[in-house]
Every structure is written in structure tokens, then in C-alpha cells.
């Protein structure tokens with residue numbers, strides 16, 4: 097709508113979503129169901145609210161025996177609540193509001209749900225109006241509202257609905273908003289820009305991400321070659337689009353990453369650079385940090401600088417070759433100067449305890465940085481783990497070492513494949529996603545999150561990010577060692593354009609976060 101303007105700054109929204117996490121979700125639901133002949137259950141939920149605004153969503157579930165082709169629902173606020181921004185539906189009017197399906201989500205099979213969201217302003221507490229419309233029973237519904245302090249199964253306590261379950265409550269006991277169960281960021285890596293399966297091209301992805309996650313990491317598009325394709329050119333367009341979407345949805349962004357050795361990521365102009373390498377690299381870090389300052393809450397400043405097979409622990413990367421180990425400290429110092437508000441992490445893989453040489457190297461590097469007063473805030477453990485490696489006690493040890501140094505611990509790239517190519521048993525151990533595999537994976541995800549909560553005190557919890565939304569998005573599917581084997585490493589299953597379904601692994605994370 098023309099009258100819609102995005103009134104809220106991304107920073108404010110980010111804070112509010114965080115505040116929401118700290119308070120626990122106050123999810124208020126109200127079911128408007130048909131008295132007679134209606135085909136859908138229409139549910140309005142306040143997902144987040146603060147002094148001057150709110151984020152809410154409406155779900156429409158086809159309760160009838162026949163498919164719905166197009167849907168349209170209405171609601172009206174009795175106070176001064178007004179919508180300023182919306183997604184996943186076409187909203188018109190100015191109280192009352194009418195929402196019609198977007199082009200891609202008009203058809204609802206029996207039992208299927210659609211959810212759309214919006215952000216609004218209001219001077220009082222967020223309202224939960226009746227959702228009306230021919231499909232929902234035209235407002236003649238009986239309804240009741242309820243609130244709960246935890247969002248888990250929040251809709252279970254509401255109303256007289258005869259509806260079948262909505263998509264988010266269909267797996268029984270699972271969280272309405274995963275992020276609201278944690279007082280720290282719950283993140284997900286996304287494809288964006290020109291990548292295939294960009295979340296910005298798939299509305300259902302946006303819906304699931306906004307529903308469950310409070311932080312985004314770019315799986316690729318904020319790496320060196322994407323942002324800095326030639327010496328004089330920075331290309332921020334794709335990353336800005338992603339970061340702006342996050343801001344508009346009250347979601348934070350973890351930046352990944354200023355410096356990474358990986359061949360395909362180091363732009364060739366940089367590999368061949370013959371000028372002042374140190375000045376060039378400082379400029380790289382500083383320009384990017386400055387561009388995103390205030391919109392990115394934390395950064396992987398340097399990624400994967402360790403090679404535990406080198407006697408001094410440093411990977412013999414382009415950066416090491418040109419500048420020695422000093423490039424790491426420099427990058428933190430420069431990033432801190434450009435964006436003093438962001439948390440700065442050193443990020444690496446296999447440091448979570450199973451490889452003790454690598455953990456030793458990590459600690460040596462961190463100790464050196466701290467001894468030189470380098471502004472490092474935390475350590476990112478990628479945690480591309482196996483179903484059975486490393487052990488929980490090894491993870492415990494690794495996290496504890498970082499906690500002992502007063503630094504934040506962030507799980508930055510978590511995935512838990514079912515099959516382990518390095519195990520002694522024949523690979524793949526599972527050729528289909530059986531109930532046994534699902535249970536195994538659930539308990540593994542659960543124990544990882546429990547270990548994190550157990551060892552890392554709340555003020556040092558930088559968050560937990562999973563490396564992709566649903567199984568078909570996982571980078572592991574292209575991994576050489578796994579070639580030819582299916583796997584199911586993430587928290588949601590497909591289909592590829594959604595709606596995405598919460599797996600047992602999701603329940604494992606939710607249970608750990610709620611102490612079940």
C-alpha cells in the first residue's frame with residue numbers, strides 16, 4: 097500500500113526482538129472460527145510487541161473438505177494500532193484491513209495452512225482483533241483469547257476452535273517461535289542474492305525464518321569476493337537487501353566474514369595484489385564494517401586461520417604469507433574502530449573438542465590476542481559436527497576454555513548429519529530418514545544445546561545458528577565425502593518451496609531451550 101512506510105529503524109526492531117526474547121514470548125492468540133459452513137480457521141497472533149509497535153501474524157487453515165483457491169480475511173483494531181509493513185499477503189485498507197493471498201499462496205488444500213505477517217504501530221498494548229471474512233465465519237464466531245508466558249504450544253490454550261491444527265502447532269508441543277525460547281540469538285544461514293534457493297525468492301522461507309529465527313547469517317554473499325569483487329569496487333547491493341529484510345522483520349544479522357582463506361572466496365585481484373597488502377586488507381575490513389555498522393550485530397572477523405599441522409598453528413594462507421600472524425590482530429582492531437558496537441568473533445571448525453590439537457591452537461591464538469589487548473569478544477565454533485563426534489564432554493571442555501577467558505561462545509554453523517563418512521560402520525549408515533534416525537538426531541541436537549546452556553553462562557551466550565533452514569538447503573549435500581548419500585542434517589524438512597515442516601531435531605532444540 098502506498099500509505100505504508102517503514103516507520104521503524106532496523107536497530108529498534110532488532111532490539112525489540114531481543115527484548116522479546118528476554119521476556120519470553122507473550123503470544124496472544126485468538127481463534128475466529130465458523131459457526132456454520134465456514135471453511136477455515138483464522139488465527140491472529142501477536143508475535144512480538146513493545147511500547148510503540150508490534151509484529152503479528154495471521155494464519156488461515158483450510159478446515160473444509162475441498163481446496164480453497166483464493167482467500168481473503170479482514171480485521172479491525174479498536175484502538176490506534178496501524179500496520180506499517182507486511183509480508184506474504186496483499187494487505188489493503190486502513191482499519192479495517194483486508195488481506196488477500198499473494199500470488200503464490202492462494203491455494204490451500206484441506207488441512208493446509210498459510211501464515212502472513214505484518215508490523216504495526218500502536219500506543220497501547222498490542223490488540224488481538226477478530227479475524228473475519230466469509231471463509232472464517234464472517235465474524236460470527238465464538239472466540240476467546242488467552243496468553244501464555246512461553247510461546248511453546250501457545251495456541252493450545254485458546255478458544256473454541258473446531259479447526260485442525262495450524263502449521264506451526266502441527267507437530268504437537270513444538271514451539272510457536274523457536275527464538276522466543278532463548279535469551280540469545282537463534283540464527284539461520286541463508287542463500288541470497290543470485291544464489292539458487294535465495295530466501296528472498298521463496299516466500300515460505302521468509303515466513304519460516306521470521307517465525308523461528310532472530311538472526312541471519314549469509315551462507316555466502318557477505319564473503320570477500322562477493323562484497324569486494326575488485327580493488328576499487330565494493331558491491332553491497334545483495335547483502336543490503338538481505339540485511340534490510342532482516343531489519344524490517346526485527347531480525348539481527350551476524351556478519352560472515354571479513355577474511356577467509358578459501359580459494360574460491362579470495363578475489364583473484366587480492367591474491368595477485370602487488371601494492372601495500374596491509375593497507376589494502378585494512379581498508380577491506382574497515383569499509384565493510386563501516387558500511388554495515390549498526391545493522392550487523394556481530395562479525396566473524398577472521399574465519400579458519402588455524403592449521404593445527406603447522407608447528408605455529410597458523411594456516412599458510414595468502415594473508416599469513418603476506419603479513420604473518422599479525423593480520424588477525426589487525427583485522428580485529430580495524431573492525432572495532434569501524435564498528436565499535438559489533439561483537440567480534442574468531443570463527444573456526446573442528447575446534448569444539450574432538451580435535452585437541454586444533455583446540456590447543458585456538459587457545460594459543462586467543463591467548464595471544466587477549467595478551468595484546470586485541471578487541472576480541474568471542475569465539476565462534478562452526479560445529480559442523482557428526483552424529484557421534486565429538487563427544488559432549490569434549491564440547492564441554494572446549495566451551496569451558498573460552499568461558500574461562502571471559503569470551504562469548506557462539507555456535508555459528510551448526511548442522512548434524514545422520515550419516516558419518518568417518519565412522520567405523522559402513523557409510524551411509526541410513527539410506528532413509530527413519531524414525532530411529534530422527535530420534536537419534538533429535539537427541540544429538542538436544543544434547544548440543546543442553547551442553548551449551550550448561551557450560552556457557554547467560555552473559556557469554558553469543559547464540560546458536562544452524563547452517564541452513566531445511567534439509568535440501570544443506571551444503572553437506574555437495575560435500576565430496578558424502579557424495580551419493582542422502583542426508584537430513586537440519587531442523588526442517590521440505591518441499592523446496594515450503595511449507596517447511598519442523599523435524600524431531602527442531603523439537604530437540606526447543607526441548608533443550610525450555611529445559612524439558
Ligand code: XIL
Pocket residue numbers: 315316399445478509571
Ligand atoms: C559454505 C557454504 O555453505 C557453501 O554454499 C559454499 O559453497 C562453501 O562455503 N565453513 C564456513 C562457511 O565458514 O563459510 C562455509 O560455507 C561452510 C564451512
